[in-house]
Amino acid sequence: MKALILSGGKGTRLRPLTYSGAKQLVPVANQPILWYGIQGIVAAGITEIGIIISPETGEEVQSLTGNGDRFKANITYILQEEPAGLAHAVKIAQPFLKDSPFVMYLGDNLIQRPLNPFLQKFKAENLDGLILLRPVSNPSAFGVAQVDRRGKVLKLVEKPKDPPSNLALVGIYFFSPKIHEAIAQIQPSPRGELEITDAIQRLIECETAVESCTLEGWWLDTGKKDDLLEANRIILDTQLTPSILAQVDAQSQVIGRVQIGRGTKVVNCSIRGPVAIGENCYLENCFIGPYSSIADGATLIDVELEHSVILQGAKITGIHQRLVDSVIGRRAQLTVAPRRPKAFRFMIGDDSQIELV
Structure with a gap:
């Protein structure tokens, strides 16, 4: 059994962050989204993993x-020159997949189970195909399935x-090699x-065995800012x-479940978990909620x-007023002068510089 993770695409729904980086590498709880999928696949006993990458963010x-060592897996990278569809990604990955059944995992998805x-x-x-389904309020925004009472996909x-x-x-x-013929x-x-x-x-029309399972627990597609924040919260x-x-x-107070990395210095701050703070940070006179x-x-x-x-x-x-519901990109600089409003909401891309006066 092998795995194919899709980590290409242009990430248009998460711009401006994805003008300069892959959406699958945006961190959730200080770990790239992509890595959660890899860890889930390895936990299921699958260690041969191919990752589809794009020319813009593949490097x-x-x-x-x-190469997969940190996950105890073997990772092969497969370049998709243009975002020509999920089935196209499988097509160009066929030399890696060969005749093996495989799980295909979209790299910006997170599931609880x-x-x-x-x-x-x-x-x-x-089975020749097994798909996971979830009831949603806006099915027109997704691929949609019609199934019978026992889960067979119609x-x-x-x-x-x-x-x-x-x-x-x-x-x-989940697919058998018959997906390549389809x-x-x-x-x-x-x-x-x-x-x-x-x-x-096409598999269904050829009367192959295609079944479904309804996914329980949370499922998050982290393609938008609010989805990313919700994933981070969960x-x-x-x-x-x-x-x-x-x-x-000694002047700082840390309450609840808090993770702070090595090399970070916290001066006169109040931190209330759940909060994750990485390594080599500097925090002074802050409230981190x-x-x-x-x-x-x-x-x-x-x-x-x-x-x-x-x-x-x-x-x-x-920022003495509360900064809430915000995503601030890598190396961005945000400075606020006196006479500020009550609250701010931002989505700021990498290398930005903003001063509110």
Whole structure:
């Protein structure tokens, strides 16, 4: 069994952050989103992993993620020259996948449940396709499935105007090698892409074994700012391991589940968890409220922060009013002069500099 993770695309929904970096590398609780998928796959016993990358961000993905040693896996990188669809990604990965069954995992998705039960069903029932489904309120924004009472998939439609159900496809699929034959028989959709929904529909039409499972627990597609903040909140709430390896002075107060990395200095601050603070940061005269993540090398002075994600090397000073629901990019600088409003909400890309006066 192998795995194929998609980490290409242009990340248009998460701009301006993704003008200069891969959306799958944006951190949630100070860990790249992509890595959660890798860890879930390895936990299911799959260690041969191919990662689809794009020309724009592939080098960054490779540099940060490496050859798989940190995950006890073997990672092969596969370049997709242009975002031509999920089925196209499978097509160009065929030399890596060969005749192996595989799980395909969209690299910006997070799920609560482990993969093992789905993998066991896929193997035990000798299926050619197993898809994960989740009821949603806006099915027209997703690939949508129509299934019978026992979960057999009858029909799939990509982003339909008139959805046959409210069951959206979660970005995790299990396939036998027959998917390659199906992809070879489909044509690009009106938007010019080879759709994985069309390929699965072809499997259904050929009367192969395609089943579904309804996903329980949370599922997060982190393609937008609010989704990213929600993912950060949930991961901090459910997976944060408290540890303080930093220098915290006597005037500071740390309450609740808080993680602070080595080399960080905390001076006269109040920190209320769940909060994750990376390594080599400097915090002075700050209130850091719940559901905040601060990445390595960040500097915060005279800042009140809550429910926000601060990326590597960002510098924020003089924010005495509460900074909430914000995402601040890498190395961004945010400075606020006196006579400020009551609250701010920001999404600031990498290397930005903003001064409010």
